[in-house]
Amino acid sequence: MNRVSIVRQNDYIHDSLRTSLEEALAPLGGMGAFVKSGQRVLIKPNLLSGKAVEKAVTTHPLFIRIVAEMVQEAGGIPAVGDSPGVGSLEKVAEKIGLTPLLSEIGVSLVSFSDAVMVEHPRGKVFKRFEIARPVTEADVIINLPKLKTHGMMTLTCGVKNLFGCVSGLRKVRWHADAGHDYERFAEMLVDLAYMVKPALTIVDGIVGMEGEGPGSGDPRQLGLILAGTDPVAVDRVVCEIVGLSPDELPTLAAAGRLKLGVSSLKEIEVAGDSIGSAKVEDFRFPAKTIDTGMLPGFIRKLLRDALSNRPVVGHEKCTLCHVCVTHCPAQIMSVKDNRITIDYSACIRCFCCHELCPQGTIRIGKGWLASRFG
Numbered sequence: 001m002n003r004v005s006i007v008r009q010n011d012y013i014h015d016s017l018r019t020s021l022e023e024a025l026a027p028l029g030g031m032g033a034f035v036k037s038g039q040r041v042l043i044k045p046n047l048l049s050g051k052a053v054e055k056a057v058t059t060h061p062l063f064i065r066i067v068a069e070m071v072q073e074a075g076g077i078p079a080v081g082d083s084p085g086v087g088s089l090e091k092v093a094e095k096i097g098l099t100p101l102l103s104e105i106g107v108s109l110v111s112f113s114d115a116v117m118v119e120h121p122r123g124k125v126f127k128r129f130e131i132a133r134p135v136t137e138a139d140v141i142i143n144l145p146k147l148k149t150h151g152m153m154t155l156t157c158g159v160k161n162l163f164g165c166v167s168g169l170r171k172v173r174w175h176a177d178a179g180h181d182y183e184r185f186a187e188m189l190v191d192l193a194y195m196v197k198p199a200l201t202i203v204d205g206i207v208g209m210e211g212e213g214p215g216s217g218d219p220r221q222l223g224l225i226l227a228g229t230d231p232v233a234v235d236r237v238v239c240e241i242v243g244l245s246p247d248e249l250p251t252l253a254a255a256g257r258l259k260l261g262v263s264s265l266k267e268i269e270v271a272g273d274s275i276g277s278a279k280v281e282d283f284r285f286p287a288k289t290i291d292t293g294m295l296p297g298f299i300r301k302l303l304r305d306a307l308s309n310r311p312v313v314g315h316e317k318c319t320l321c322h323v324c325v326t327h328c329p330a331q332i333m334s335v336k337d338n339r340i341t342i343d344y345s346a347c348i349r350c351f352c353c354h355e356l357c358p359q360g361t362i363r364i365g366k367g368w369l370a371s372r373f374g
């Protein structure tokens with residue numbers, strides 16, 4: 001039986017958060033069950049961008065600091081690494097106030113810019129990944145996702161957070177490769193998660209994000225910490241809490257198809273608080289694309305662009321910073337007459353532009369036909 005613990009925690013105050021994190025790990029055996037003396041422990045939070053902490057874009061810096069403290073007390077040597085979508089790791093850490101919190105306890109940041117190719121013979125679909133070197137050198141990996149919505153993958157939590165182990169613009173290549181195929185992209189994420197194989201996944205769901213996440217949705221007080229050893233099992237419990245059918249989370253559906261991880265609630269033992277008491281009412285997800293699954297393939301293809309959601313630029317707030325143009329996997333964004341333009345016919349609907357726009361001015365709009373008919 002796979003175990004996932006749920007603990008209620010409403011603020012980011014050191015002592016109470018520390019107690020709650022210990023409570024969350026206790027049913028799993030505590031930090032000492034995962035970290036032994038002298039082991040190098042890589043802590044992988046979500047450090048997407050350097051937006052203000054209150055915007056809930058990143059794993060909270062105090063959450064990261066306390067996990068690092070617990071690793072040290074178990075005898076491990078922690079380091080914190082990620083590959084932000086916008087800006088360097090150092091800049092993002094500085095902006096969210098993580099740098100002083102880590103330096104006070106002698107923990108360093110590790111850059112993910114150096115990548116190595118790793119064979120993954122047990123991968124179900126993908127047999128090799130180019131990932132950040134520190135991921136391959138750590139003895140133990142601890143995954144610290146933020147609970148947020150995601151324009152392309154609906155939610156980013158245990159499984160999706162590990163995509164940050166792919167360095168910088170190499171992530172763009174995976175998007176370009178998957179194209180419109182969300183199922184294939186989700187299968188890649190699941191294969192990657194089981195190659196990285198975090199020993200622990202601890203979710204910062206104290207203040208999560210709903211609406212148009214992961215970069216510019218709305219912070220939502222959820223008051224939750226979840227912990228488990230299997231990122232798929234953790235995501236399954238999260239779905240239940242926020243009211244998302246497991247079929248609607250592409251990474252869970254992919255894990256089921258690939259038979260990786262535990263995606264059945266019957267095989268998950270919930271410890272601490274119950275799912276019922278943690279339930280979040282009316283959690284808002286990103287706009288859904290109209291399901292054309294029942295239509296014949298050729299009609300589906302014809303209607304795809306007209307019905308699928310698409311990125312829409314709000315020009316009034318655009319600073320022409322070029323972040324979206326640089327990171328667009330399909331390379332179909334450009335500047336014309338001082339305005340960002342998108343070639344929708346070639347847009348793969350990955351929503352990287354929406355995720356990374358520092359101004360939050362790219363929203364997820366309905367396809368032209370879908371919006372015409374409501």
Ligand code: SF4
Pocket residue numbers: 313317318319320321322323324325340356357358359360361362
């Ligand atoms: S839309 Fe956003 S990311 Fe793109 S150029 Fe404007 S401000 Fe920058």
Ligand code: SF4
Pocket residue numbers: 311327328329330331332333342346347348349350351352353354
């Ligand atoms: S325009 Fe945006 S959604 Fe379309 S391919 Fe480029 S980054 Fe992806």
